[in-house]
Amino acid sequence: MNTIAQDQSPSYDDVIAAIDADPEEFWLNQATRHIDWVTEPTRAVDDANAPIYRWFPDGELNMCFNAVDRHVAAGRGDQAAIIYDSPVTDTIRTITYSELLGEVSRFARALSDKGVVKGDRVIIYMPMVPEAAVAMLACARIGAIHSVVFGGFAPNELAVRIDDTSPKAIISTSCGVEKSRILEYKPMVDEAIDIAANKPEFTVIVQRDEHRCEMSENDVDYAELLANTPEGIDPVTVKATDELYVLYTSGTTGKPKGIVRDSGGYAVASAFSMPTIFGLNPGDTMFTASDVGWVVGHTYIVYAPLLAGVTSVLFEGKPIGTPDAGTFFRIIEDHGVNVHFTAPTAMRVVRKEDPNGELIKKYDLSSLRASFLAGERLDPDTYEWTTNILAEATGRDIPVVDNWWQTETGWPIAANPLGLTQFPLKAGSPTKPVPGFHVEVLDPSGKPMPAGEEGLIVMKLPLPPGTMTTVWGDDSRFVSSYLSAFDGYYLTGDSGYLDEDGYVFVMGRTDDVINVAGHRLSTGVIEAVIASHPAVTETAVIGVHDDTKGQSPRALVVLGDSAEVADPDTIIAELVALVRKEIGPVAAFKQVDIVSALPKTRSGKILRKTMREIADGVDSPAVPSTIEDPAVLEALESVLQQG
Template identity: 30%
Template sequence: MKEMKLYQLMKKHGMMDYDEFHKRSVQDTAWFWKAVEEDMELDWFQPYRQVKDSSNGVPWTRWFVDGKINVAHNCLDRFVKNPDVRHRLALIWEGDDGEVRKLTYQQLWEEVNALANGLRKLNVGPGDRIAIYLPMVAENVITMLAAARIGAVFTPCFSGYGADAVATRLRDCEAKVLVTADGFLRRGKVIPMKEEADKAADLAPSVEKVVIVNRLQRKDCPRNGKRDVDWADLITDVKAHSSEATDADTPFMIIYTSGTTGRPKGTVHVHAGFPVKSGFDAGYMMDVKEGDILFWMTDMGWMMGPWMVFGALMNGATMLLFEGTPDYPEPDRLWKLVETHGVTHLGVSPTAIRALMKHGEDWVNRHDLSSLKVFGSTGEPWNPEPWQWLFEQVGKKRVPIWNYSGGTEISGGILAGNLMKPIAPCSFNGPMPGMDVEVLDGEGQPVRGEVGELVIRQPWVGMTSGFWKDPQRYEETYWSRWPDHWVHGDWVLAENEGFWYITGRSDDTLKIAGKRLGPAEVESILVDHAAVLEAATIGVPDPDKGEAAVCFAVLKPGFVPDEGLKQNLMTSIVEKMGKALKPKEIHFVSDLPKTRNGKILRRAIKAAYTGKEAGDLSSLENPQAVEAVRGVHS
């Protein structure tokens, strides 16, 4: 524990007790974030004169006022200056086919400089938007840092999007340049990408140039002579390009989140916001240090992609990017990656672990996983069985699971495990330092021992600077329910013993006969059954109870979806939850609608089942699963 960066930060400020440290971090958030910034040794072009300014209202709080900084400079230049660090690996990439590419801090800095020069030749300057529609390749990171270096703003798009979803984002942010690839590999198959990029660019009048990364060297890749530029032709000028001295609150990234209604929300992040928060969360809470190797199974279009980039580079660590899937060509691909590259910090989703569990421990035991120090997890609630399997069978009871929950608008976490404290399975130790968090009932009163609404009572570094060109929607979404309280949309149980649990999104919450019920409570019972691989629960209107639960279960191989099994599962729920909460129905399906990072979209299930509009579903990995749900009720 004494080697942890968090402990060293506490000790530096004369505190040995974590609870005392956390209390001070929320009593004086300006002190806390100044202490973090100084300990991270950020390199400022111009010092800030004030840590925190809420004069325009709490939702529009500014941080590090009048300071000038650049995130690309702080990710690369300050390390390249150090001869002991510049040749350390910054990035490892492995393709679906096993191809590997490695870049040191010096090499990544050189590539970023070359692209920065190339972008300037395309007349991209401060404030211009660059959309990134790429697979998980090194060029993804290079583009992000090059854009930030010249003061431009990048917007990452999920690599699995179709043209319409990409075009929506291009039009909303009025992107000047779209960076894409000829294609990529997924489970051994060529996935064309340029075709979708062309369709998207055709639908977005602001796009002037499409930059092509020739990942596969496809000879049949379509070309648009006037609009297309090859990546190789853009990076010919390798001289150093100095970083733009941007204001601390200058935007550098717009990352879109899917809404339940309407168009996606463009969350705006600034140079001294997202990188500082993600850098703190990774470095001090997950304890990622110089020389560690951070690998999160994600896509750059999801928040955890950029989080991994800045969480690694702001701490002088190494990131691992992986193009493929964790179970291809064999079920041990993920464990092989850990062994091959010496991964120290591995981020996975509960869904991914449930899928790998069914292959058994033999695939795990083939590999030396001794490099692992910490497992990370975010995106959805855990169930006990996969948690225990990861901890006992994979980690051999020596690797802690760092549970982590927040959001795109947060720049990282609200709740997290604490590696300095004991952790209960599937739980969090509570709010993170600097996050003034409470659980409120329907009347806005704090509650313990019962489920309530998760709120944040003070602003924090990394809080989104509103939605792109839509300030009213931002205020209505997060700040309208209780004055100066950020209502996050998570339904949380904070136990008197100090452990916190997320039971689901508050808009997923069921209210059955007057009792609020988080879907995860029912789902945990289902997946505890030997036959069930994964499950989802939704609420549907009921004339007697107001709302009733309907469950969907995916079975493990070898189990038959018959009436006997259904009744067995019903009995388990009734025994553990009570007869009043008995589901109206349990349906067996072959798959559940999920995003690429494994998050189950319950609103998509509910919309399909009830025949209503689901909102934006562009992030779905498997849209056919929606039709399967619709089919059980047709």
């Protein structure tokens, strides 16, 4: 047995050795160390249905109790749980753990009184307001399964998620607030419900002062609901294997995949990650500049900080323009932030507005211990600029920590673990796998690749706790999408390599999902929208390099004969508007090239990877020997290179 005493500060190698020696004992120890159980688990992992695994199968708990109640019971109710900082509404509000418990338990009772029970689904379609976190926790309190949809997603995309989960209720706001506009949410929710075949029984609306919406027969006012619910409700006990939430990620088939997260495994992993990866402990403060519509927001705005007794800053705004590129750093000073977490895109736009860091240097960043960047590949330029600017602003070396993970994993796969061992950094690498993730690189036949040689990044099963348990309503899709390529492995969909020191280098996607400012979008879904235009006969969408967003979608479109006399600029404008309407502004779709033909293999496969490499300026783009007509590709080269 290789165990670690709880009063020790283990090294990375210590933890890896303990997991390798007895993973069952290690994870059971973490479960009892970090989480309060109604029924303590006696088993770590259930492999009866491998390759689908379940964590802590005989354990019972409640996530909301662990995130809120137990801190109040321990005498820390006066500590700030959430600090809401909204420069777009000029609001700063501190919510203590006691206050959070009161509002969450009352809203949970209100939902229960309206018939929401354990196992029901509730969709949350909200901006970054405290009520979004309250709604998540209230669902967890009564055992309902929440599915957060990014506020502002187009009605059609929301309708797809409504039909997939069949929610009993939708929780939304009257509007979202941006620097230069008010985005009305209620009409989008109404349109989505109208489109969807599965209708929710009721909708709860948080009315905001910036715009108060008209209410209809099935709408309930959030404030009135709470006013009429003076007493809270006790937490409902659920199994560790019961679903906590469903979070959608783009699917290459065009239908989004509902990633299912369990209650027990996710609680253990989230709590374990806070001291281990982020070096954060009770009483510390974390500022994650993300959104609860994305996985980073789920784990590191809501669940992980609260499970760990950490104060979480919930930010409504943008890295620039609210009012300027110093916003993040004003928040760090104002709230004594110890760890800041954002996306490389955010730092790129800050750099563009404030290249010399003059705004950053205005603020006292003495509380800051580390800056974490994730959601897309951290390019060396952004890493070096962020590192240098923070050093200039503080006079200290502030670790800038790249970390790589996915919606599917729920927490980082690879990162420099600040609470264990800080490794020397290598540009372009998030350093080593987080303990629990066994990362390997294989060739297409399943043969291990030598160090330094690129291949398919996979992870040995079982994945650690906290990772996805299945695709909502479709175990077979879970297996076929992730677990069937190589026996005993999870296919990440990313390509890359491990170097001789075991550092992970992620080079890009192997499927047709692109990463726009940290948001994964299916090119297949964008293509389907474009193809619905009557003038379009064929299209291919590729993700091309973007200095700010990481990638941006670019469409190559072949028009039908009847469209040849039409004004190309008009068609392009119509296609851009169509994608914005059907998918939303998050796609950042602007570039359309009308071409005469698309390059294909003889079997009919469009050469998307080849076109992407040409557009990105790769010296020797890969051209398959099975190309049907090389002249078609040659004719496109000048178009693609124009960018």
